[in-house]
Amino acid sequence: xxxxxxxxxxxxxxxxxxxxxxxxxxxxxxxxxxxxxxxxxxxxxxxxxxxxxxxxxxxxxxxxxxxxxxxxxxxxxxxxxxxxxxxxxxxxxxxxxxxxxxxxxxxxxxxxxxxxxxxxxxxxxxxxxxxxxxxxxxxxxxxxxxxxxxxxxxxxxxxxxxxxxxxxxxxxxxxxxxxxxxxxxxxxxxxxxxxxxxxxxxxxxxxxxxxxxxxxxxxxxxxxxxxxxxxxxxxxxxxxxxxxxxxxxxxxxxxxxxxxxxxxxxxxxxxxxxxxxxxxxxxxxxxxxxxxxxxxxxxxxxxxxxxxxxxxxxxxxxxxxxxxxxxxxxxxxxxxxxxxxxxxxxxxxxxxxxxxxxxxxxxxxxxxxxxxxxxxxxxxxxxxxxxxxxxxxxxxxxxxxxxxxxxx
Amino acid sequence: xxxxxxxxxxxxxxxxxxxxxxxxxxxxxxxxxxxxxxxxxxxxxxxxxxxxxxxxxxxxxxxxxxxxxxxxxxxxxxxxxxxxxxxxxxxxxxxxxxxxxxxxxxxxxxxxxxxxxxxxxxxxxxxxxxxxxxxxxxxxxxxxxxxxxxxxxxxxxxxxxxxxxxxxxxxxxxxxxxxxxxxxxxxxxxxxxxxxxxxxxxxxxxxxxxxxxxxxxxxxxxxxxxxxxxxxxxxxxxxxxxxxxxxxxxxxxxxxxxxxxxxxxxxxxxxxxxxxxxxxxxxxxxxxxxxxxxxxxxxxxxxxxxxxxxxxxxxxxxxxxxxxxxxxxxxxxxxxxxxxxxxxxxxxxxxxxxxxxxxxxxxxxxxxxxxxxxxxxxxxxxxxxxxxxxxxxxxxxxxxxxxxxxxx
DNA sequence: GGTGTTTGTCAGGGCTCTCAACAAATTAGT
DNA sequence: ACTAATTTGTTGAGAGCCCTGACAAACACC
Numbered sequence: 035x036x037x038x039x040x041x042x043x044x045x046x047x048x049x050x051x052x053x054x055x056x057x058x059x060x061x062x063x064x065x066x067x068x069x070x071x072x073x074x075x076x077x078x079x080x081x082x083x084x085x086x087x088x089x090x091x092x093x094x095x096x097x098x099x100x101x102x103x104x105x106x107x108x109x110x111x112x113x114x115x116x117x118x119x120x121x122x123x124x125x126x127x128x129x130x131x132x133x134x135x136x137x138x139x140x141x142x143x144x145x146x147x148x149x150x151x152x153x154x155x156x157x158x159x160x161x162x163x164x165x166x167x168x169x170x171x172x173x174x175x176x177x178x179x180x181x182x183x184x185x186x187x188x189x190x191x192x193x194x195x196x197x198x199x200x201x202x203x204x205x206x207x208x209x210x211x212x213x214x215x216x217x218x219x220x221x222x223x224x225x226x227x228x229x230x231x232x233x234x235x236x237x238x239x240x241x242x243x244x245x246x247x248x249x250x251x252x253x254x255x256x257x258x259x260x261x262x263x264x265x266x267x268x269x270x271x272x273x274x275x276x277x278x279x280x281x282x283x284x285x286x287x288x289x290x291x292x293x294x295x296x297x298x299x300x301x302x303x304x305x306x307x308x309x310x311x312x313x314x315x316x317x318x319x320x321x322x323x324x325x326x327x328x329x330x331x332x333x334x335x336x337x338x339x340x341x342x343x344x345x346x347x348x349x350x351x352x353x354x355x356x357x358x359x360x361x362x363x364x365x366x367x368x369x370x371x372x373x374x375x376x377x378x379x380x381x382x383x384x385x386x387x388x389x390x391x392x393x394x395x396x397x398x399x400x401x402x403x404x405x406x407x408x409x410x411x412x413x414x415x416x417x418x419x420x421x422x423x424x425x426x427x428x429x430x431x432x433x434x435x436x437x438x439x440x441x442x
Numbered sequence: 443x444x445x446x447x448x449x450x451x452x453x454x455x456x457x458x459x460x461x462x463x464x465x466x467x468x469x470x471x472x473x474x475x476x477x478x479x480x481x482x483x484x485x486x487x488x489x490x491x492x493x494x495x496x497x498x499x500x501x502x503x504x505x506x507x508x509x510x511x512x513x514x515x516x517x518x519x520x521x522x523x524x525x526x527x528x529x530x531x532x533x534x535x536x537x538x539x540x541x542x543x544x545x546x547x548x549x550x551x552x553x554x555x556x557x558x559x560x561x562x563x564x565x566x567x568x569x570x571x572x573x574x575x576x577x578x579x580x581x582x583x584x585x586x587x588x589x590x591x592x593x594x595x596x597x598x599x600x601x602x603x604x605x606x607x608x609x610x611x612x613x614x615x616x617x618x619x620x621x622x623x624x625x626x627x628x629x630x631x632x633x634x635x636x637x638x639x640x641x642x643x644x645x646x647x648x649x650x651x652x653x654x655x656x657x658x659x660x661x662x663x664x665x666x667x668x669x670x671x672x673x674x675x676x677x678x679x680x681x682x683x684x685x686x687x688x689x690x691x692x693x694x695x696x697x698x699x700x701x702x703x704x705x706x707x708x709x710x711x712x713x714x715x716x717x718x719x720x721x722x723x724x725x726x727x728x729x730x731x732x733x734x735x736x737x738x739x740x741x742x743x744x745x746x747x748x749x750x751x752x753x754x755x756x757x758x759x760x761x762x763x764x765x766x767x768x769x770x771x772x773x774x775x776x777x778x779x780x781x782x783x784x785x786x787x788x789x790x791x792x793x794x795x796x797x798x799x800x801x802x803x804x805x806x807x808x809x810x811x812x813x814x815x816x817x818x819x820x821x822x823x824x825x826x827x828x829x830x831x832x833x834x835x836x837x838x839x840x841x842x843x844x845x846x847x848x849x850x
Numbered sequence: 851g852g853t854g855t856t857t858g859t860c861a862g863g864g865c866t867c868t869c870a871a872c873a874a875a876t877t878a879g880t
Numbered sequence: 881a882c883t884a885a886t887t888t889g890t891t892g893a894g895a896g897c898c899c900t901g902a903c904a905a906a907c908a909c910c
Contacts, residue, residue: 048495049462049465050898053462061456089888090868093890115876117888118886119887293772293776293777294769306807368700402712458868486858497858497859498860498899499897499899502859525856
């Protein structure tokens with residue numbers, strides 16, 4: 035099982051009556067969750083009419099969902115309509131919750147969301163994690179996680195799943211292993227080996243993937259197929275296709291940083307020439323902006339500051355990066371035909387200066403199909419995306435399969 | 443409903459017991475179909491053990507499948523094993539069949555396959571279809587189709603679905619419309635408007651997509667995620683992701699021909715610069731090979747002939763095309779991480795001269811992940827792919843949902 | 851020929867949905 | 881205030897589907 039993949043029908047394998055029940059529980063829960071909280075809340079009869087089940091079936095399903103703590107029956111509402119008023123249903127804001135954890139290069143984070151998807155608690159501590167032993171870092175994360183679990187209990191929440199966002203490669207196969215995280219100096223770290231409590235070991239997932247999923251899950255009107263570009267030290271893209279994260283055959287999909295944008299361009303560390311990273315990577319932009327020997331501190335913040343001040347070399351460097359990124363994204367649009375493109379990670383902070391040139395390049399080169407400049411937009415969540423995505427992963431799993439919750 | 447998409451669980455919508463039955467019918471049928479015909483045929487008990495249903499359930503499902511004509515009970519086999527021998531099950535080679543039709547620029551085609559996926563009849567007639575009125579061409583196709591239906595009846599086959607492969611754009615939405623087919627001169631052609639018999643109107647689908655699906659369905663050990671490049675007049679790619687055709691948000695996915703391989707290269711008719719088609723398109727290769735004013739006849743055959751004869755400008759043109767194609771495919775590999783790349787259409791006929799340079803370019807540029815040169819291979823089906831894919835589409839739909847067949 | 855093994859089928863039971871009927875709770879009308 | 885109409889949620893009967901357990905049938909082995 036992989037983060038972000040729905041657990042339904044493994045495409046082969048027989049269907050059982052439990053599967054049917056599972057899906058119908060998910061459908062009913064999804065109907066309540068997908069309903070605008072501003073509108074009049076849904077009753078059992080409303081749900082039945084909306085999803086196409088009978089009132090009797092919905093009643094039974096709702097009872098089970100209430101028993102599992104996924105739904106609550108709110109107070110009766112003065113509907114104003116004729117007939118017996120329905121009993122308002124709402125996704126529970128107590129009970130099940132998802133815990134997201136994050137290891138960044140310079141910080142640790144934690145986030146707690148309830149089943150409605152609402153964040154209920156955030157924690158962030160600054161830590162220089164690069165090069166430290168994985169066990170040491172994980173011990174601190176575990177302490178943070180324990181504090182959050184305590185806070186969850188105080189809020190009446192029960193943590194049902196734990197996902198850890200890491201800036202590294204997490205293989206497709208389960209096992210809780212971070213294959214490598216260059217910016218942390220990790221290689222082949224098994225989370226379970228360093229976690230104090232075997233019952234609360236989190237599942238690792240790549241932070242860029244989680245950021246993309248958060249962007250998708252958090253959108254009011256979600257775009258089902260989009261490319262989420264995320265630049266930290268490298269440049270990666272997460273592909274969300276039909277609402278699901280696409281990892282590629284071996285988990286390497288979305289390697290945007292090494293697309294050949296100028297085939298005869300400068301050599302890249304990867305061995306090829308003219309890769310996108312040579313134009314739009316952090317090191318390349320800093321070099322071009324004359325900031326290669328910047329002091330300590332956040333390089334991205336420095337770039338944003340200089341660009342905001344109108345520093346010509348910085349502006350030129352960002353323009354050059356934007357045009358190269360536009361070239362790479364042209365290839366992505368031609369191949370994948372996404373509904374949208376999202377600039378996340380460091381690019382979100384630099385969007386003001388990147389967007390014009392990226393959009394111009396796309397407009398000039400994406401000509402054989404309709405393409406709206408607004409389809410490219412900066413991330414709405416910015417740097418909080420991965421952590422939120424980690425927490426929401428558990429929520430979305432439960433929404434897709436409410437039987438994951440213990441029966442009441 | 444779209445060609446090549448499984449009809450199962452529309453992801454939302456409640457599950458019914460019919461859905462469960464449908465899936466289990468498909469699972470049982472799939473187990474029989476997926477079994478090597480060389481090995482001892484499967485019995486009901488074998489199927490039960492393999493798919494995880496009980497013998498009683500499989501018995502009921504098999505009975506229904508036999509009733510619908512999807513399975514047959516073969517003669518008893520001398521198994522040589524102890525115990526009561528099982529009754530051999532086989533996918534029926536009578537009854538349900540799929541009819542594939544094809545309109546090419548210079549020919550019409552038809553193909554009949556039985557439920558095992560075996561071709562049972564082929565027809566091909568040479569016709570210059572470019573520029574002729576759509577109604578005239580479709581009338582000839584309909585005549586061809588009628589002849590095939592008669593042949594099907596003679597073979598004891600019943601045509602359960604009709605798909606028409608066209609060299610053009612078919613929108614995602616159903617409706618039987620060919621939005622445009624530049625090489626035929628078609629625009630907004632509704633098949634139903636020109637078909638003599640309303641009961642046998644075929645469903646149109648892009649030939650490159652069908653070629654890719656045929657490649658997938660026909661493979662012994664199918665690669666689940668691959669890119670099928672197909673060059674005719676333009677250069678297109680069909681993306682098969684997790685065994686399903688991926689069309690993109692608006693049906694424009696796989697537009698490989700306009701990937702910017704040399705951003706400052708020659709201008710393209712699309713308005714951009716340095717598109718792949720300027721290097722690897724038919725017109726560009728012919729021009730580079732000094733064959734721009736070739737006489738009548740198949741330009742691809744001409745290129746193959748000259749290349750086979752060692753004609754230096756042709757070899758240079760193909761090498762240049764191959765390197766450009768390798769660049770574009772590098773982007774595809776980086777983004778999608780496919781298990782394989784297939785060269786189809788005209789490229790299949792030119793594979794001998796294209797493969798080396800494409801592979802070299804990929805080897806030099808795909809460095810941040812494992813990449814085997816053999817993952818790029820020419821199409822096994824070549825020019826027959828689209829027609830076979832059209833015929834197989836119906837078969838795969840029935841395999842995915844045997845209740846499409848009339849009950850016996 | 852008897853025994854053991856495997857196959858296919860049947861009857862009973864459980865789960866889940868649908869259908870039809872009904873009590874409950876509210877609005878509209880007089 | 882009281883009745884009629886309307887809508888909701890629940891209940892019981894019924895159908896569909898799979899599972900369990902049992903059993904006859906058909907074969908190999910001794």
